[in-house]
Amino acid sequence: MIVNALALVMAPRDGGGAGIALLIQLGAFFAIFWFLFIRPQRQAAKRHREMLAALKRGDEVMTEGGIIGEVVHLKDDRVTIRSAESTRLVVARQKIARVVPVGETAAAPPKQKS
Secondary structure (H helix, E strand, O other), rough: OHHHHHEEEEEEOOHHHHHHHHHHHHHHHHHHHHHHHHHHHHHHHHHHHHHHHHHOOEEEHHHHHHEEEEEEEOOOOEEEEEOOOOOOEEHHHEEEEEEEOOOOOOOOOOOOOO
8 A cells, every 4th residue: 555655656747736736735734723723822822921920019810720819929930829818829820820900800700892
């Protein structure tokens, strides 16, 4: 079976347009894949890195696990948040999902524009 496939590939052809058409199809496939999957994922990761770099004391944050608290201490890779009256948690900086805007309640979902 492999020998037959190699024989077909190695056989001389009358028209040379099939190879160019294949390259155009592969290029189009890669471009579609890039713009639908890779590029948006990279942009989201960049926004997350920028958000983490801009963290400061006093910010109200939500972790990926859903814990909401106020930032009380920052280290290179760890953030200490105060979650309740006196509960302090140390979480990995990468696990901070978002900064809760001032005035937004923790239980209410973000408002959608209509």
